[in-house]
Amino acid sequence: MSRNTKDKTENWIQVFDSDAMYMIFTHKKCLPHTSISSFDLDDTLVTTSSGKKFSTSSTDWKFLNGYVVPKLQVFSETSKIVIFTNQKGLTHNGALDDAKCKEFQNRVESISKALEEVGVFIQVFAALEENIYRKPLPAMFDELLVGHNGGLKIDKSTSFYVGDAAGRMERKVKGKKVKKDFSCSDRNFASNLKIKFYTPEEFFLKEAPVSYENDAIDVTKFGRRDTKKTEDILNVNKTHEMVIFVGSPASGKSSFYEKYFKPNGYQWVNQDTLGSKSACLSAARKSIINNSVVIDNTNPSIEIREEYITIANKAGYQVRCVFFDYDKKISFHLNKFRAMVSTKKIPDIAIHSYFKKLELPTIAEGFKEVVKIPFEIDDCFKSAEERELFEMLF
Structure with a gap:
């Protein structure tokens, strides 16, 4: 067949x-x-x-x-x-x-x-x-x-x-x-x-129901993302800076960059596109010359983030962190949804690996600020059917 x-x-x-x-x-x-x-x-x-x-x-x-x-x-x-x-x-x-x-x-x-x-x-x-x-x-x-x-x-x-x-x-x-x-x-x-x-x-x-635990997450319980409020929190301005994203695979980091940073001229460094960490570090060194830049990778560990912070410090740029503070269940939900409407599903092990390696970002690493982004629903659905699909239990 x-x-x-x-x-x-x-x-x-x-x-x-x-x-x-x-x-x-x-x-x-x-x-x-x-x-x-x-x-x-x-x-x-x-x-x-x-x-x-x-x-x-x-x-x-x-x-x-x-x-x-x-x-x-x-x-x-x-x-x-x-x-x-x-x-x-x-x-x-x-x-x-x-x-x-x-x-x-x-x-x-x-x-x-x-x-x-x-x-x-x-x-x-x-x-x-x-x-x-x-x-x-x-x-x-x-x-x-x-x-x-x-x-x-x-x-x-x-x-x-x-x-x-x-x-x-x-x-x-x-x-x-x-x-x-x-x-x-x-x-x-x-x-x-x-x-x-x-x-x-x-x-x-005819047995009585027993207790259970749901492995899915009800995204309808989360609020809608307010674009203006998010822009105010991010406080994107003309000051040259490096912004390091920290977030699990499939958490919508690249879409977040497209909506909030790209319109303000921020350069984009992404390992899925460039293929390796060394290529990302090289691109960061080049992009930061007279530009602000976003490092759009998962960046779970202090060690990984430190390499980018060093590049920014040598260039005399301030560094901020945008931390996508999402529950693991949210990441799995987003991953499954993304696979159904656009790109290929990321292996579950990649999400498990991120959360296992995650060291919460702090100002002590050299960040001027750590901006926490809670999970909220962005109104970026192409149709009512797509929204309905997103709101289902996976």
């Missing part, structure tokens, strides 16, 4: 292109409905029959417990049964693994056949890459809404999602220790869709 294709068989639609990689399975008797009863697949509806963490073949599965099928039978009478599942393991470096893909399709068809025998007909959406189709983002649900539900409007008040990635902490169940959930993506998926959410234990076993 190649990319840049849209293949359709009797039951499957497969979309593999640069912006979307997903598959949709629809049983021929799975009919459109205004109410959607939706579920994750692995460790929610099914688990491995081998006892291993991941299935070893298309037949290595069994229903999670004895309550799954009866419950699906009940809800199939008044709603459409839909499965939304992330299956990035079917790809490698953006390319589809044909063998794994076929095995997954056979497993889905095997599950569908077992449910067909008890009068339950399913539709399955599988996201294959880390993009807007991957939970907790809503594009798979949007795809259902737009093209795979007969044009019917969905009643979200009667729809719900069940999944095991719920952010639950390590806990004991019947005396046995249960590991914390690997993420909160299923809970956040339901939240982004504005539908009810249940864990498998709550839905099938």
Whole structure:
């Protein structure tokens, strides 16, 4: 199976292109409905029959417990049964693994056949890459809404999602220790869709909800950045100076430079553009001659900042620091958003590395001033849809 294709068989639609990689399975008797009863697949509806963490073949599965099928039978009478599942393991470096893909399709068809025998007909959406189709983002649900539900409007008040990635902490169940959930993506998926959410234990076993911790951050709780107030805080003037940025990857430093410093003639030194620290130091020495300059790198350590401060001192320039005082969760959110609307996602390890190395900047290093920039939302979205995407839980 190649990319840049849209293949359709009797039951499957497969979309593999640069912006979307997903598959949709629809049983021929799975009919459109205004109410959607939706579920994750692995460790929610099914688990491995081998006892291993991941299935070893298309037949290595069994229903999670004895309550799954009866419950699906009940809800199939008044709603459409839909499965939304992330299956990035079917790809490698953006390319589809044909063998794994076929095995997954056979497993889905095997599950569908077992449910067909008890009068339950399913539709399955599988996201294959880390993009807007991957939970907790809503594009798979949007795809259902737009093209795979007969044009019917969905009643979200009667729809719900069940999944095991719920952010639950390590806990004991019947005396046995249960590991914390690997993420909160299923809970956040339901939240982004504005539908009810249940864990498998709550839905099938009627267990009470347990405490959880969300690994995403709600950016709607933060204020909007006031441009005039920010300009006043930065106090950009005609005095020649060096400004050293300190901030994590994907924190919007370059956009900040473009908006607040470039219009005032500040030169720009950036390692992503120049390629190495030595090139940045060389550019700083040249740029600072009769110019103000911004060092737009992460600059987490005192040692790195000292090299630039020395250059400024030799030129007789004052040095200020602009510190992007953002929580790590904010950095991850910004990184994921940026990857969806513009540039390639920065590896998570780069963000972890920055925060591990971070030494908080102080005046004692030789700065005239350390300007702290808290996280606030800049109104720089290209559309209402882009803003809506930004405000979702990732």
